[in-house]
Amino acid sequence: MSLKTQVIVNPESNKGKTRQRWNQIKEGLKSFLKEFKYEFTEKPFQATEISRLAIKEGTELIVGVGGDGTINEIANGFYEEKKIINPKAALGIVPSGTGCDFTRSLNIPLGLKKALNVITHAPSSLIDIGRVRYKSHSGKEDERFFLNVSDFGIGGEVVKKIDENRMKRKASSYLKCLISTYISYKNKRIHIKVDGEDLPVDEYLIGTISNGRIFGKGMKIAPDAKLDDGLFDVVLVKGMKKLEFFMNVWKIYSGTHLSHPKISMIRGKKIEAFSADEEKEVLIEVDGEQVGTLPATFEIVPQNILVKAHL
Structure with missing residues (x-):
């Protein structure tokens, strides 16, 4: 993919297993996304800050690695003063949490390669928030x-x-x-x-x-x-x-x-x-x-x- 991409990782998600699996996740990301920046969160709401700054700097795709709470924080970073910052920026999800309920409504499979395949091949769909x-x-x-x-x-x-x-x-x-x-x-x-x-x-x-x-x-x-x-x-x-x-x-x-x-x-x-x-x-x-x-x-x-x- 040629989109400017930022990956945001909650290493403590899924009871810390995301940190343990990170090398495997990173290699998978490289094979599907080629070039991307990544950053680990270290405190609550940091994912919102990272997401918002990245979008302001022209990032076109934000990929969240974590559970529902992490993805919520990232999505909040798409907004500033109640308005969407860049309506063309898209959210991709690699499910890796104890709670991944939202991904089921999106029909995103839990397996790493299958989830990455959705990010690279699925359309960017407009949804309600x-x-x-x-x-x-x-x-x-x-x-x-x-x-x-x-x-x-x-x-x-x-x-x-x-x-x-x-x-x-x-x-x-x-x-x-x-x-x-x-x-x-x-x-x-x-x-x-x-x-x-x-x-x-x-x-x-x-x-x-x-x-x-x-x-x-x-x-x-x-x-x-x-x-x-x-x-x-x-x-x-x-x-x-x-x-x-x-x-x-x-x-x-x-x-x-x-x-x-x-x-x-x-x-x-x-x-x-x-x-x-x-x-x-x-x-x-x-x-x-x-x-x-x-x-x-x-x-x-x-x-x-x-x-x-x-x-």
């Missing part, structure tokens, strides 16, 4: 873009628990943390607006604002979501009793959960969510990262970023 404004942990309003799924409710609590386990060097899976979190979780009363229309205030276990189809390491939360239709698939799960929850949670992995009477799906371009009990904190997560709390506003930015993929 989400933008969310939320309350950060410091209490200030913050904003970021997301490629895959953002959610409020138990999802943020699960990601928080996974992060805590990681700090303690405990092994944890999303499903294991979901179940252990659910046992003590109290449903939250949420006020939701979809494109300006109020939904009845109700108790929700989770609400997902989905651009992609899959989150939570394999859960097909929004099985019919499309990345280029200009709409979110909003999946709302009302509170369930324990037996009901455990009998139905497995259905999310097969994408057969939407027929449940306590689960609804609605499409929209702008979603607003507020805690109906202001003293109760409701966490949100964005592409697998726990970033803050409600209130939050989610807006779709249609067909705004180029990604190497076969949609």
Whole structure:
């Protein structure tokens, strides 16, 4: 490929295996991309800085090596002051993380050579991207873009628990943390607006604002979501009793959960969510990262970023 290319690597992704495999990944990149620069990230949000600077310097292809969190940071670097820096710059992905849910919606295979083949031979496809404004942990309003799924409710609590386990060097899976979190979780009363229309205030276990189809390491939360239709698939799960929850949670992995009477799906371009009990904190997560709390506003930015993929 003759495109000016920057590769951004999160060496700690996939529990540090990306660092161990780097020589193999680098040789694969050389055989497919020929010339490229690469840089390792060493701290949170550094991938955003590297990506943004590279695009400003004329880079045409940014390749991310890591999981969903790394790819989210890189995608945020495509923007400055809420606007795309260079609409012709494209994102390529080499999946190498514990969570690679977004790549499944893009039909990017997990194998190194197959993923590199997509980068070199797939078209640059315009996809939608989400933008969310939320309350950060410091209490200030913050904003970021997301490629895959953002959610409020138990999802943020699960990601928080996974992060805590990681700090303690405990092994944890999303499903294991979901179940252990659910046992003590109290449903939250949420006020939701979809494109300006109020939904009845109700108790929700989770609400997902989905651009992609899959989150939570394999859960097909929004099985019919499309990345280029200009709409979110909003999946709302009302509170369930324990037996009901455990009998139905497995259905999310097969994408057969939407027929449940306590689960609804609605499409929209702008979603607003507020805690109906202001003293109760409701966490949100964005592409697998726990970033803050409600209130939050989610807006779709249609067909705004180029990604190497076969949609």
